[in-house]
Amino acid sequence: xxxxxxxxxxxxxxxxxxxxxxxxxxxxxxxxxxxxxxxxxxxxxxxxxxxxxxxxxxxxxxxxxxxxxxxxxxxxxxxxxxxxxxxxxxxxxxxxxxxxxxxxxxxxxxxxxxxxxxxxxxxxxxxxxxxxxxxxxxxxxxxxxxxxxxxxxxxxxxxxxxxxxxxxxxxxxxxxxxxxxxxxxxxxxxxxxxxxxxxxxxxxxxxxxxxxxxxxxxxxxxxxxxxxxxxxxxxxxxxxxxxxxxxxxxxxxxxxxxxxxxxxxxxxxxxxxxxxxxxxxxxxxxxxxxxxxxxxxxxxxxxxxxxxxxxxxxxxxxxxxxxxxxxxxxxxxxxxxxxxxxxxxxxxxxxxxxxxxxxxxxxxxxxxxxxxxxxxx
Amino acid sequence: xxxxxxxxxxxxxxxxxxxxxxxxxxxxxxxxxxxxxxxxxxxxxxxxxxxxxxxxxxxxxxxxxxxxxxxxxxxxxxxxxxxxxxxxxxxxxxxxxxxxxxxxxxxxxxxxxxxxxxxxxxxxxxxxxxxxxxxxxxxxxxxxxxxxxxxxxxxxxxxxxxxxxxxxxxxxxxxxxxxxxxxxxxxxxxxxxxxxxxxxxxxxxxxxxxxxxxxxxxxxxxxxxxxxxxxxxxxxxxxxxxxxxxxxxxxxxxxxxxxxxxxxxxxxxxxxxxxxxxxxxxxxxxxxxxxxxxxxxxxxxxxxxxxxxxxxxxxxxxxxxxxxxxxxxxxxxxxxxxxxxxxxxxxxxxxxxxxxxxxxxxxxxxxxxxxxxxxxx
Numbered sequence: 001x002x003x004x005x006x007x008x009x010x011x012x013x014x015x016x017x018x019x020x021x022x023x024x025x026x027x028x029x030x031x032x033x034x035x036x037x038x039x040x041x042x043x044x045x046x047x048x049x050x051x052x053x054x055x056x057x058x059x060x061x062x063x064x065x066x067x068x069x070x071x072x073x074x075x076x077x078x079x080x081x082x083x084x085x086x087x088x089x090x091x092x093x094x095x096x097x098x099x100x101x102x103x104x105x106x107x108x109x110x111x112x113x114x115x116x117x118x119x120x121x122x123x124x125x126x127x128x129x130x131x132x133x134x135x136x137x138x139x140x141x142x143x144x145x146x147x148x149x150x151x152x153x154x155x156x157x158x159x160x161x162x163x164x165x166x167x168x169x170x171x172x173x174x175x176x177x178x179x180x181x182x183x184x185x186x187x188x189x190x191x192x193x194x195x196x197x198x199x200x201x202x203x204x205x206x207x208x209x210x211x212x213x214x215x216x217x218x219x220x221x222x223x224x225x226x227x228x229x230x231x232x233x234x235x236x237x238x239x240x241x242x243x244x245x246x247x248x249x250x251x252x253x254x255x256x257x258x259x260x261x262x263x264x265x266x267x268x269x270x271x272x273x274x275x276x277x278x279x280x281x282x283x284x285x286x287x288x289x290x291x292x293x294x295x296x297x298x299x300x301x302x303x304x305x306x307x308x309x310x311x312x313x314x315x316x317x318x319x320x321x322x323x324x325x326x327x328x329x330x331x332x333x334x335x336x337x338x339x340x341x342x343x344x345x346x347x348x349x350x351x352x353x354x355x356x357x358x359x360x361x362x363x364x365x366x367x368x369x370x371x372x373x374x375x376x377x
Numbered sequence: 378x379x380x381x382x383x384x385x386x387x388x389x390x391x392x393x394x395x396x397x398x399x400x401x402x403x404x405x406x407x408x409x410x411x412x413x414x415x416x417x418x419x420x421x422x423x424x425x426x427x428x429x430x431x432x433x434x435x436x437x438x439x440x441x442x443x444x445x446x447x448x449x450x451x452x453x454x455x456x457x458x459x460x461x462x463x464x465x466x467x468x469x470x471x472x473x474x475x476x477x478x479x480x481x482x483x484x485x486x487x488x489x490x491x492x493x494x495x496x497x498x499x500x501x502x503x504x505x506x507x508x509x510x511x512x513x514x515x516x517x518x519x520x521x522x523x524x525x526x527x528x529x530x531x532x533x534x535x536x537x538x539x540x541x542x543x544x545x546x547x548x549x550x551x552x553x554x555x556x557x558x559x560x561x562x563x564x565x566x567x568x569x570x571x572x573x574x575x576x577x578x579x580x581x582x583x584x585x586x587x588x589x590x591x592x593x594x595x596x597x598x599x600x601x602x603x604x605x606x607x608x609x610x611x612x613x614x615x616x617x618x619x620x621x622x623x624x625x626x627x628x629x630x631x632x633x634x635x636x637x638x639x640x641x642x643x644x645x646x647x648x649x650x651x652x653x654x655x656x657x658x659x660x661x662x663x664x665x666x667x668x669x670x671x672x673x674x675x676x677x678x679x680x681x682x683x684x685x686x687x688x689x690x691x692x693x694x695x696x697x698x699x700x701x702x703x704x705x706x707x708x709x710x711x712x713x714x715x716x717x718x719x720x721x722x723x724x725x726x727x728x729x730x731x732x733x734x735x736x737x738x739x740x741x742x743x744x745x746x747x748x749x750x751x752x753x754x
Contacts, residue, residue, distance in 0.1 A: 048702060048744045069702045072745030091744070093648050093662045093700050096723075114650035116722060135652060148660070148704045152653040271470050273491035275512060276529040283525070285470045291738070298675075298705060323470050325425060325446045327525040328675060345493060346473075360742045361668070367425045367468070368449030371741045 001220075001305060001352045002264040009377050010266055010350075018267040018288040019373040022050065022355050024058050026262035030228075031062050034217075034254055037232030040247070044088055046215050046255030047073040049356040054376035055259060056080030067253040071101045078105065088212075090174075090253065092117060092133055092149050099124035111174060111212075113150050115162055122166035129171035130163050131212050132156040134197065136175050136190045149176065153193040157200040164206050172210025172248070173197045179256060180302070181216035182225055188238040195242035208248065211239075215253045219260030221353050222303050228257070256356040263355025265293060265372070269347045270323055282318045284339060286349065289322010289329040293354070293372035295361035297331040307350040310340035318343075324367040378597075378682060378729045379641040386754050387643055387727075395644040395665040396750040399427070399732050401435050403639035407605075408439050411594075411631060414609030418627040421465055423592050424450040426632030426733040427640070431753035433457030436635075444630040448478045455482065465589075467551075467630065469494060469510055469526050476501035488551060488589075490528050492539055499543035506548035507540050508589050509533040511574065513552050513567045526553065530570040534577045541583050549587025549625070550574045556633060557679070558593035559602055565615040572619035585625065588616075592630040596637030598730050599680050605634070633733040640732025642670060642749070646724045647700055659695045661716060663726065666699010666706040670731070670749035672738040674708040684727040687717035695720075701744040 002010075003023045010021060034043050044067040045059050051073060057080045059066070066077040067090040077087050084106030089099070092113040099110065103125035110121050113133040121128055135150035151159060160170040173194045177186035191211070198208050213235065218225045239247050271285040288294055296302040317336035322329035331337075362371035379387075380400045387398060411420050421444040422436050428450060433443070434457045443454040444467040454464050461483030466476070469490040476487065480502035487498050490510040498505055512527035528536060537547040550571045554563035568588070575585050590612065595602045616624045648662040665671055673679040694713035699706035708714075739748035 046702075051742070051745065068745070070745035072742070072747070076745065091700075091702050093698075095645070095647050095664065114648070116648060116650050120722075147652055148698055148707060149702070150652070151650075155651075155653050158654070268472070270472050271491070271493060273493050273528075274532075275524055275527070276532050277535070287472065295740075321470075321525055323468075325423075325468050325526070330525060345497075360740060360744075362741050363672075363737060364739050364741055364748045365428070365449070365737045367737075368428065368445070368447035368453065370449070 001261070002307070002350055005377060006264050009375065013375070015373055017370060017373065018265055018286075018293065019375060020263050020265045020293065020354055020358055022052065022055065022259065022263040022374065022376045024054060024262070024376060027055055027058060027259055028062070030258050030262065031059065031064065033228045034252065034258070037228040038235065038252060040236075041213070041250040041252050044090070044251050044253045045258055046253045047077060048360070049255030050259045050263070051076050051360060052374060052376045053080055056082070065251070071098050074102055074105055074107060084108070094120065096120040096124050103128065109171070112159065112163065115159055118159060118163045118166060118168065122163070122168055126167060127169070129169040130160070131172040131174045131210055132159050132197070133174045133176070134190070134193050136177055136186065136193070153196050156197045160197070160201055160208070161204065161206065170201065170206050170208060172208045172212060174212030174214055176214035177216040179216055180218045182218055184226060184231065184234040186216070187213065187235045188241070191238045191242050198243075198248070211248050211250045213250055213252050215255050215257070217252070217254045217257035219256050219353050219356065222305050260353050260356040263353070263358065265351040265354040265358065267349050267351060269343060269345055269349065272343065272345055281336065282316070283321060284318045284343065285321050285323060287323050288351070288372070289324060290331060291322065291324055291326065291329055291363045291366045292369050293358045293362050294322070294331055294351070296357050300332055300334055303332070304354060305352040306337065306339070307352065308340055308343055308347060310342045313340045313342050315339060316341050323369065326367070378638070379684070379727055382754060383641050386752065390752070392750055394747060394750065395642055395663075395670065396752060397640050397642045397670070397731055397735055399429065399432065399636065399640040399751065399753045401431060401639070401753060404432055404435055404636055405439065407635050407639065408436065408441065410605045411629065411635070414605040415612065415627075415629060417613075417624070418590070418629050421467070421628050421630045422635055423630045423632030424454060425737070427636045428453050428737060429751060429753045430457055432636060433459070442628070448475045451479055451482055451484060461485070471497065473497040473501050480505070486548070489536065489540065490526060492536055495536060495540045495543060495545065499540070499545055503544060504546070506546040507537075508549040508551045508587055509536050509574070510551045510553070511567070511570050513554055513563065513570070530573050533574045537574070537578055537585070538581065538583065547578065547583050547585060549585045549589060551589030551591055553591035554593040556593055557595045559595055561603060561608065561611040563593070564590065564612045565618070568615045568619050575620075575625070588625050588627045590627055590629050592632050592634070594629070594631045594634035596633050596730050596733065599682050636732040637730050638732065640730070640735065642728040642731045642735065644726050644728060646720060646722050646726065649720065649722055658713065659693070660698060661695045661720065662698050662700060664700050665728070665749070666701060667708060668699060668701055668703065668706055668740045668743045669746050670735045670739050671699070671708055671728075673734050677709055677711055680709070681731060682729040683714065683716070684729065685717055685720055685724060687719045690717045690719050692716060693718050700746065703744070
């Protein structure tokens with residue numbers, strides 16, 4: 001799964017410790033696939049997935065818009081050449097002074113999900129456009145979003161009405177079906193709720209214009225996933241079903257699906273051992289773990305494809321752990337990982353699908369280990 | 378629980394975003410308490426708990442030894458003035474070239490827990506002293522260590538014999554009862570296993586000398602904990618029980634208990650909201666969360682004491698979450714946290730007991746948020 005460009009790069013570049021290599025050609029291809037699959041939707045790249053400047057600059061050149069989680073991410077997008085009208089402040093949890101900073105930088109689109117946040121935006125970014133996030137059930141997602149963001153649809157109606165009364169533009173509704181979502185019906189359910197909010201406010205004379213369909217598009221790890229094209233058709237069908245021939249402006253916020261499959265981590269086997277002479281499970285310790293890049297193995301949520309030089313040989317289930325003195329630094333234990341019996345200390349492994357949610361998640365220096373190095377080629 | 382020095386510092390220092398303040402006087406007092414409670418044991422501070430140079434320098438001046446998890450931590454201890462004979466390379470998972478680096482820096486004490494690691498140490502640090510970590514059950518610990526480190530006691534006998542045959546000094550046995558351990562019997566059980574390894578090897582003419590009793594000493598969060606003095610007496614009783622009047626050299630590796638209660642984080646309430654009009658649980662969002670300092674709230678393991686300016690008023694259970702767009706960034710949800718009804722957006726909170734396992738755990742820049750700032754006074 002690693003591209004030839006990544007393999008060539010790794011063959012000639014050595015670095016002490018693990019490193020991530022991201023192939024911009026793959027990001028480029030992912031962007032074009034989204035454009036093709038959802039031609040009516042604007043693409044807002046979720047910067048948090050991987051804010052490498054090279055990625056942001058490429059996406060700016062392709063015409064992408066950006067979803068920022070913080071003022072720092074807004075500044076990264078601006079530094080990469082995006083104009084302020086292409087950036088949304090998509091975090092529903094914002095300090096009022098950060099909204100004021102974003103406003104000063106020209107940002108005019110904000111996520112909200114409660115009355116309190118509407119008041120902050122009305123004070124700090126008067127006249128801005130706001131979209132209200134509604135809760136979805138997150139069913140079918142490998143990294144479900146629980147209840148942290150959004151409010152129930154009936155409350156969204158009240159929140160957007162309140163925004164309208166405070167002089168903001170009640171602009172639309174957003175939802176997020178949960179990361180790595182493979183149930184195509186998830187969008188259908190969320191769009192049904194969205195249409196309810198649109199219709200309720202329309203009856204009061206408030207015309208919403210935007211449906212922010214969020215992210216959730218998966219990247220391929222071990223299991224096959226539906227194509228972006230399939231997602232596009234299914235989403236378009238749901239839009240027609242709930243909005244008829246008056247489909248509003250739509251945006252999507254892919255993060256993982258834009259960069260996940262573009263990245264590969266090279267890591268080294270530090271130790272292979274057993275805990276007792278008669279144990280039949282081997283522990284394999286890598287120089288990367290939960291605290292220097294593989295945070296998303298938390299609760300064994302994301303199961304990355306791992307490539308070794310011996311994958312044609314006999315395999316056995318292993319417990320896979322990271323290099324720190326922290327016992328929480330175990331990637332796969334409840335469901336051990338199949339690795340070749342001939343795997344040896346010092347072997348190099350490639351961990352695929354690691355372009356998203358790896359570099360910025362890494363600890364500053366836990367146990368003295370440095371954060372994940374990254375090369376964008 | 379914050380000292381007057383910390384309160385004075387916070388009253389005069391403003392910083393954007395959350396910050397940790399550590400009071401060196403408390404670290405000093407903790408060190409003296411350990412010395413008094415376990416006068417026969419050498420203290421090896423677990424650097425990973427908080428490697429701030431000011432802390433390391435203070436401990437060097439007090440005569441502390443150091444437990445390092447990586448070459449970087451060894452270098453930090455040396456930079457703080459510790460001599461190499463005061464540093465142990467305590468991670469059982471080490472690259473051979475890191476062992477060689479440590480050896481070149483003069484380190485002569487290494488943790489091992491399997492045959493493979495013995496071979497690496499024998500090649501890269503010939504003649505070094507090694508101690509073998511045995512598995513403990515971790516019962517009673519709030520942050521149990523599972524099976525990641527150590528081997529069963531019978532295998533430890535074989536591993537140490539192997540070390541002896543490869544020209545290393547089979548120096549001793551280590552164990553770790555699990556972090557934040559409040560069951561005093563945990564040390565008794567581990568010392569029983571340790572004595573078994575000592576006796577088995579003694580019968581073969583190999584005389585071990587060191588018992589590394591690890592860390593696990595708790596810091597006070599919400600619940601009262603036994604005093605260090607109580608731990609000391611209980612451990613000494615167990616040592617007498619298993620070693621009679623031939624008690625070997627012992628060392629302890631406190632980390633959390635040395636710095637945890639010395640630190641206080643100041644944070645700000647970013648948002649308080651509900652998810653529906655009839656919801657009776659409030660969500661309280663702070664500018665600190667699981668990814669910029671409070672990693673140990675993972676699985677709601679560590680429950681920090683939180684101080685507000687309204688603690689004398691009526692309280693209600695709240696869900697406490699961090700500022701990122703990640704739904705895993707929730708500190709307390711399964712067991713909501715009691716906070717005052719009058720708590721308002723913009724209020725400052727103090728999170729106590731945060732001197733250990735906070736700064737270095739923080740993400741590099743997840744969602745664009747910067748790592749936890751730290752001041753050592």
